Amino acid sequence: MKMIFARASAIIVLWGLFTPQLFAAPDLASGKSIDQQxxxxxxxxxxxxxxxxxIYTRSDSKVKxxxxxxxxxxxxxxxxxxxxxxxxETDVAAYLGQTFYKFKP
Structure with missing residues (x-):
């Protein structure tokens, strides 16, 4: 029983370490920097x-x-x-979506 609890605890700790990165909000400043560079x-x-x-604001944009x-x-x-x-890619898309396409987050 102790072994199962130890494994479950280890999984929960690891999940906690990586989950914030998986669900982190896009970094708009990074997206802007990448777009400019x-x-x-x-x-x-x-x-x-x-x-x-x-290219982002042209009338025949492919991005809808x-x-x-x-x-x-x-x-x-x-x-x-x-x-x-x-x-x-997520940061760039979020930056462009907010800045040029006016998509809601």
Missing amino acids: KCYACHSKKAGFGNGDM SVADLKKMVGLCNTELRLDLFPED
Whole structure:
């Protein structure tokens, strides 16, 4: 019985250590920084807008929902080999969603 209790206690402690990271709120400052360092330059050059932010506000935007935005951020990360971690993608999507798309959190 003591062994079962010890294992259960260890699992609860480990869960407590990792759970906050799994459910942490997006870091908008980090998302903004990543957008400025990695996204803006590419969008301004490759999209032909000159202003990297214009891709987010164009009338023919492919992004219509939070799910679309997350997919696009993931696609850019994969296709352009930006080496962003999943939490970085979440931060960028949250920043762009709040700043440009005006999606509710």
